[in-house]
Amino acid sequence: MQQKQMNVELRSKTGKGISRQLRIANMVPGVVYGKGMDPMAVSINYRELQAAMSGSGGQNNLITLIGGGSLDQSMAIIADLQRDPIKGTYKHVDLHRINMNEKxxxxxxxxxxxxxxxxxxxxxxxxxxxxxxxxxxxxxxxxxxxxxxxxxxxxxxxxxxxxxxxxxxxxxxxxxxxxxxxxxxxxxxxxxxx
Missing domain, CATH: 2.170.120.20 (Ribosomal protein L25, C-terminal domain)
Structure with a gap:
């Protein structure tokens, strides 16, 4: 399994308007969730998200999250990726924070x-x-x-x-x-x- 790194930025504002603004700025809105934590809204650079899914593992690549306050150095995988039905571009990503010792x-x-x-x-x-x-x-x-x-x-x-x-x-x-x-x-x- 390939391991990748990806910068994430925490964001306090959510909603359709904010998500639209992020996409215009070449960012993908997302959320990070996992066992024992409250979901956290994040934004990710579009190209970094593409790079994190490159290679044979695709969405199953292990991703080390960089930045993002308490998320720094957390391991995650992509749990869900929403795409624009016409353009195929990424609209939203759900990241599942994982424990390397739990199945x-x-x-x-x-x-x-x-x-x-x-x-x-x-x-x-x-x-x-x-x-x-x-x-x-x-x-x-x-x-x-x-x-x-x-x-x-x-x-x-x-x-x-x-x-x-x-x-x-x-x-x-x-x-x-x-x-x-x-x-x-x-x-x-x-x-x-x-």
Missing amino acids: LRIVVPIVLKGTAIGVKEGGLLDLGHHELHVECLPGNIPDHIEIDITNLQVAHSIHVNEITLPEGVKIIDNPKIPVVSILGRAKEEAPAEA
């Missing part, structure tokens, strides 16, 4: 490895889930969960309980749910001639 639940993307035998035989790949819910310590957050589909045949699936996980990571989704399948009919053998 947390997050969503991790799935990456498929290889080309399935079933696809080569004419089957159709069906990725039923693009991400999985996992529980782990913050230092063990995987960038993604890789699933090798090379030996997957037509009319077969890989279920949650069949996925190999990094050490210290536990999937909390239903273990019987199929994650990836190959759709289509298995080839029928020609009847033997009499």
Whole structure:
């Protein structure tokens, strides 16, 4: 898991008008919350927020907050990111302050490895889930969960309980749910001639 740094500024004023002014000044309004603390309104430079999410970890990168009074040197992850539906720009960010010794639940993307035998035989790949819910310590957050589909045949699936996980990571989704399948009919053998 990648660790990033990001400057945050505490702000006392909140509301739509203030948020609009921050966005015009190339800042993103946000809030930091966590166990044992009151939520704190912050503002973050747009480019610094982009940099904090760069790399393979994306929103799951661990972020060290710099500045921001009592938040200085706190560890956080991005809990929610609101985007403008048309422009795609960041409108608001929720940061979850974390304790490195306490497990947390997050969503991790799935990456498929290889080309399935079933696809080569004419089957159709069906990725039923693009991400999985996992529980782990913050230092063990995987960038993604890789699933090798090379030996997957037509009319077969890989279920949650069949996925190999990094050490210290536990999937909390239903273990019987199929994650990836190959759709289509298995080839029928020609009847033997009499």
